[in-house]
Amino acid sequence: MRRAASILLLSLLVLQGCTLLRRAPETPQRPPSGVPKPPRDLDSIPDAIPRAEPRSRYGNPETYEVFGKKYRVMKSARGHIERGLASWYGPGFHAERTSSGEPYDMYSMTAAHKTLPIPSYVRVTHLGNGRSIVVRVNDRGPFVGNRIIDLSYTAAHKLGMVGTGTAPVEIRVLQPGDTRSDRTAAAATAAPPLAPPAVVVPPLVVPPVAAPLIATPNATLNAAVETPSLGISSRFLQTGSFGSRANAETMTRRLAQSGIRNAVIREARIGERVVYRVQIGPLDNAVEADDMVERLRLLGVPDARPAHE
Numbered sequence: 001m002r003r004a005a006s007i008l009l010l011s012l013l014v015l016q017g018c019t020l021l022r023r024a025p026e027t028p029q030r031p032p033s034g035v036p037k038p039p040r041d042l043d044s045i046p047d048a049i050p051r052a053e054p055r056s057r058y059g060n061p062e063t064y065e066v067f068g069k070k071y072r073v074m075k076s077a078r079g080h081i082e083r084g085l086a087s088w089y090g091p092g093f094h095a096e097r098t099s100s101g102e103p104y105d106m107y108s109m110t111a112a113h114k115t116l117p118i119p120s121y122v123r124v125t126h127l128g129n130g131r132s133i134v135v136r137v138n139d140r141g142p143f144v145g146n147r148i149i150d151l152s153y154t155a156a157h158k159l160g161m162v163g164t165g166t167a168p169v170e171i172r173v174l175q176p177g178d179t180r181s182d183r184t185a186a187a188a189t190a191a192p193p194l195a196p197p198a199v200v201v202p203p204l205v206v207p208p209v210a211a212p213l214i215a216t217p218n219a220t221l222n223a224a225v226e227t228p229s230l231g232i233s234s235r236f237l238q239t240g241s242f243g244s245r246a247n248a249e250t251m252t253r254r255l256a257q258s259g260i261r262n263a264v265i266r267e268a269r270i271g272e273r274v275v276y277r278v279q280i281g282p283l284d285n286a287v288e289a290d291d292m293v294e295r296l297r298l299l300g301v302p303d304a305r306p307a308h309e
Contacts, residue, residue, distance in 0.1 A: 038107060042157050047134035048109045050121035050174040059099035059118040059140060066143045066234040066306055067286040077116050080173040084148035085166045086124060088156035089141075089303035092240040095270060097308050098139035099232065103270070105152070112139035112150035113171075120173055124149065126159045127168040133158050134174065140232060143286070143306050144293040150305070165302050236281035237292055238307040239263070248276035255280070258299055260292075266307075279307045 039045060063072045074080070090106045098104050100118045111122065120137040135155050142150040149171055153162070161167035239255070242248045245265065252263045255278075266277045280296075283289045289306075296304045 042107070042154050045107065045109065045154050045158075048121055048136040050134070050176050050178050052176045053119050056100040056118045056138070058101040059138075064140075064232070066140075066232055067283065067289045068234070069143075069286055071114050074115050074117055077120055077173045078175065080116070081170065082148055083127070083168070083170045085146055086126075086149045086151055086156075086159070086161065086169040086171075087142055087147045087166045087303075088151040088153060088162065089305055090153040092238065092301075092303055093305070094241075096241055096275075097270070099308070100138040102138055104139065107154050108152055109133065109135045109155050110139065110152045111135040111137050111155060112141035113137045113148070114140060114143070116173065121175075121178075122149075122171045122173050123178075124151065124155070124159065125170045125172075126161060127170060129160055131159050141305050144290050165297070233279075233281075233307040235283055236279040236307040237283065237289060237296070237304045239278045239280060239296060239301050239304045241275045241277045243273065243275060245276045248278050251278045255299075258295075260295065277307065280304070281307075 060073055063070055065071070089104075089112070093104050094106045095103050098110075098112070104110070111124070113120070113122075116122070116137050118138055118140075121134060122137060123132060123134050125132040133155055135151065139150070142148075147166065149169065151159070151161075156162045159167060159169075240248070240251055242251070245267075248265045252265060255261075255263045260280060262282075263278055263280045266279055268275050268277055280292060283292060293304055296302075
């Protein structure tokens with residue numbers, strides 16, 4: 001009888017374990033809370049389609065400087081190919097102004113690059129898993145480490161790199177009329193896949209912010225002549241933008257408790273709403289900025305980047 005009871009008890013435990021396994025939630029394929037609700041299926045968001053556009057009135061100075069380093073914007077990017085690390089930025093910058101003057105939408109297929117003309121269209125291929133996407137460059141960055149491109153949340157999701165934070169990629173500039181059939185040519189010349197970084201960077205959870213603003217149409221003037229200012233603060237890193245000052249103060253307290261006591265709250269107006277930006281600085285140079293970005297990454301703030309003015 002004792003043996004039969006033991007078998008019955010073991011069977012019940014196995015069944016209960018199976019039930020718990022069935023009920024265990026899968027890893028969420030959605031961004032952290034605190035931003036507008038994502039589309040039902042991020043994978044269904046179409047890639048950017050290369051089309052003829054004039055250079056943006058903003059974001060295309062001949063040269064500019066960030067963290068003591070000078071960058072020169074390309075006059076032409078035709079045929080440009082580059083390999084290196086990609087990163088992504090998300091909720092802390094949603095609806096903030098990009099270098100092009102357009103609001104950042106983490107659910108669109110966009111990216112930031114240091115020297116490509118704005119706008120540009122590039123195919124980004126993940127060298128670790130072979131996935132490929134097309135994005136529209138409308139922002140500047142990333143300015144820390146050896147990263148070559150900063151992707152929107154959706155672009156990073158479609159490449160399968162949200163969890164890792166960074167990934168080895170190849171980028172190829174596309175021209176109007178280039179189509180997804182270019183993948184075949186890119187694959188034929190691609191090197192053997194590289195292993196993705198082993199470090200997993202958790203996404204930052206931030207309080208809610210307002211829905212993205214309506215993008216401002218690009219002007220037809222060449223910004224290299226008309227607009228010398230890029231609008232990027234070269235001495236401060238931004239860790240988040242909040243619709244509530246209390247939430248911004250919560251972020252600064254969190255940073256202070258971790259030993260980062262040079263965070264400030266700056267009030268700004270975006271359209272009809274007021275936002276409170278948490279920024280760290282002033283930082284003297286790129287080395288200090290790199291060190292701070294690594295500290296923030298270890299704190300679970302993976303997408304800190306130079307602040308826009």
